[in-house]
Amino acid sequence: MQGHGYAPPPPRRPSTGVLVLLRVIFVAVAVLSIGFLAWVAPLRAAIVTRKRGEWWFFGGSVAVLVVSFSLLATDDTDDFSTPKGSAGMVILLLNMVACVAYYLYADIRHHRPHPAGYAVPPAPAVNYGYPQSPSPYAATLPQTPAAPMVTPVPSIPTPPPPHRPAPARIEQVRAELDELSDYLRRSDGHEGHGEGGR
Structure with missing residues (x-):
């Protein structure tokens, strides 16, 4: 049976020194241009985080700049x-x-490290056609508040197997036993009458 394979590893977090340097550069570009290049900071936040809200903020900052x-x-x-x-x-x-403050907020939130010693729990595997059984290691993984919550896909309960009728051979044996017991009852009764009714 073929599985889904391994999930790609999450992108590595840049070092703290690189992050601080980038933040200083983008804030300096916005401030030293007296706001004329302030749109660069939210553009970087939108590209790095790839979230729809960051793109909306970038579009809003460009619209305000045009006004x-x-x-x-x-x-x-x-x-x-x-x-x-x-x-x-x-x-x-x-x-x-606004652009500088939002850029710093979005960038710090995006690059926030996970608490030390905690691993991000893997996404649950999807088993086609079989009910999911809990992992024996699930109880040993700590729950991290920084990890995104993954809603498990509910498994479809499998109905119990239908009650099959007894095989034809058993029914045949049962019928033969019934006939034999009727025959024995009749023959016992017949012999009893012949011997004077025991």
Whole structure:
């Protein structure tokens, strides 16, 4: 019987030094560009985590950046002193703070190490056509709060085998025994009458 094979190993977590360096670089890009390149940080978070929420945040930050640019483009002064220019600058800076904060939150959450000594429990194997039996090692694996919860697939209960009728040979023997007992009863009764009714 062919199985599913081995699951691919989870991607290795980069070292802490590399993670800190990357975080510093992406935060510095957002801050030193005064928010004009703040979209780079959520883009990295979306690529690394591959979660839909991170992609939505990245799209939202780009939309806010477009609104900010449109307000700044209508300001003809050098210091953005008109109300539209000031609003565009405020939106740009708030977007920068939001992008940096969300990037750090998403990246730290994604690269959070599992508690030491705990292994991630393997996904349950799917047995086709047979009810699943509990693993003898299941009780020895500690439950980790960081591991994703896997909902086991309920096994389909197998109905008990249908009650089969007795084989024809047994029925035949039973019928012959019934006939024999009837014959013996008749012959005992017949002999009894012949001997004067014992």
